[in-house]
Amino acid sequence: MKLVIDAGNTRLKWQVLSGERVTASGACLMERQELAESLAPILAQVRAIAITTVIAEDRRDELSSALTELTGLVPRFHWSEAARGGLRNSYAAPERMGADRWHGMYGAWLRLAGSFVLVDAGSAVTVDYVTAQGVHRGGYILPGKAMMLRGLRQDVARVGFDADELHSVAPGRATSECVHHGLWWMWQAMVQRLEREALERNVDQIVVTGGDATDLLALGLTAIHLPDLVLEGVAAIDQEIYGL
Ligand SMILES: Nc1ncnc2c1ncn2[C@@H]1O[C@H](COP(=O)(O)OP(=O)(O)OP(=O)(O)O)[C@@H](O)[C@H]1O
Ligand SMILES: CC(C)(CO)[C@@H](O)C(=O)NCCC(=O)O
Ligand SMILES: [K+]
Structure with a gap:
């Protein structure tokens, strides 16, 4: 085992x-x-x-x-690699790319036909575009959901709020509402942007993974949810190198 x-x-x-x-x-x-x-x-x-x-x-x-x-x-x-099995990294220094991004992309590359954008909503959020030919076009790194809330809690003096999340985009009328609705509003904007870009860039599929992927789906993102994609990718690579 x-x-x-x-x-x-x-x-x-x-x-x-x-x-x-x-x-x-x-x-x-x-x-x-x-x-x-x-x-x-x-x-x-x-x-x-x-x-x-x-x-x-x-x-x-x-x-x-x-x-x-x-x-x-x-x-x-x-670790991240320059290329594997037809998937090619866009980084000039591939070893600098977070291994989770490479392994997530490789997992998706093995599973799917066609182009995809992989969104890993974890401690940080990463967005990576891969063409149908396996070329990594590049990506984005953003602060994750828990990190955004922690930033507001730690770095501004007068914004205290409840831990309970509020899933609404209505303008808030108390600090807690303003913070939680604001976060949801921002994530909704991210969902809308992802869907627009996927269309504009002829991306066949949006793939989501990571601890906060369900939030993106709750906001209406049309995507394939593959919760274990990073593990799948690294397992495949380990098998290619060392066998079962
Ligand atoms: N049981 C849990 N413990 C901690 N975070 C959780 C849990 N369930 C869901 N989450 C959410 O998942 C996010 C962290 O995602 P994930 O577990 O994918 O992170 P990670 O793999 O440690 O992150 P990364 O790989 O980006 O460093 C947090 O923002 C949090 O909102
Ligand atoms: C961006 C995170 C934190 C996402 O888990 C990780 O992939 C990482 O530490 N990356 C290193 C920097 C990079 O990927 O360019
Ligand atoms: K992760």
Whole structure:
């Protein structure tokens, strides 16, 4: 059995694969204790570990040694590449691209025919355009939803608000409403822009993934929702290199 991990800035997501079949999955925070508890039921079966991550080097080293301690295995880290299987990166320095973006694009490239735009709504939001020929046209990096709220909470003195989200775009009449409606209003604008650009650029499909993808769908985005796309992409690459 192979353990595949996507370690993002907020959460770590994992799957256990038996051949190409997912037999278990989970998510946890990056702390040692949480990780050990989350993985406890499957640890004995793990024979290899494949990781995609965008966390900083010190946290990555901690994750690596925690996994080695738990399993006795040295995890295999996968990074962004210049090209693979017909998919081509637009970055002059491909290794600088977040591995989650590359692995998400590769997952979509393997699954879909035609051009696509991949929206990963996680801690940050990324938007990446890929042509039907597999050429990455480029993309965007934006602050994520939780990050936008945190920014308002931390960086302005007089904007306190409830944690409860309000899904409305009506102009607010109290601080909490103004903040939550404002966020929803901005995300609705993002949905409208995505749909317009997809038409203008002849994009066949909009693909969404990440913890906040359901918000985009709730706002009416016409898209394919593939929640495990980043894991799928890195699993495929690990298999191409090391086998099942
Ligand atoms: N259980 C959860 N814990 C934390 N965030 C969650 C959870 N469920 C949904 N979310 C939402 O998901 C977002 C984080 O998305 P995701 O889990 O994809 O992040 P990530 O993989 O850590 O991010 P990234 O890869 O961009 O660093 C947050 O903005 C939050 O609103
Ligand atoms: C943008 C994020 C944070 C999204 O998870 C990640 O892909 C990342 O850290 N990227 C590095 C910079 C880049 O992709 O150009
Ligand atoms: K992610």
